[in-house]
Amino acid sequence: MSGPAAVRAAVADALRSDAELRGLLNGVFAGPAVRSSPPFAEVSETLAADWGTKDTRGREVRVAVMLRDAAETPARLGAIAALAERAIEAMPREIAGWRVASIAFLRSRTTGDGPGKWLCVLEYRVRVLEAD
Helix, strand or coil, rough: HHHHHHHHHHHHHHHHHHHHHHHCCCCCCCCCCCCCCCCCEEEEEEEEEECCCCCCCEEEEEEEEEEEEEECCHHHHHHHHHHHHHHHHHHEECCCCCCEEEEEEEEEEECCCCCECCCCCCCCEEEEEEEE
């Protein structure tokens, strides 16, 4: 599995594995949710760059997680985002043939996505090295 695919799958698994977060979401999707009602999470786009060493392949992967909710205020979405951050930052350090060297929170943005609809985007940088 490629580095970006491994990171994407690991982030989705981390979100699904958190019991408290799972209780608040109607689903976690590794791409656009076709048929789901809010609140739900989508592991969205990835952007990868070389992060290898002289003798080991490596990737720096930027990954975005989109959290969607429908409510009067973004309060519940804020709680969901905090749990999602905790789950991502605690994900396993061995993932599908890759070793996670670091996980860094980059930024988040919460915005209205129409009347009564909210969107929070969490962006992370995950650096991985191919396992021996």
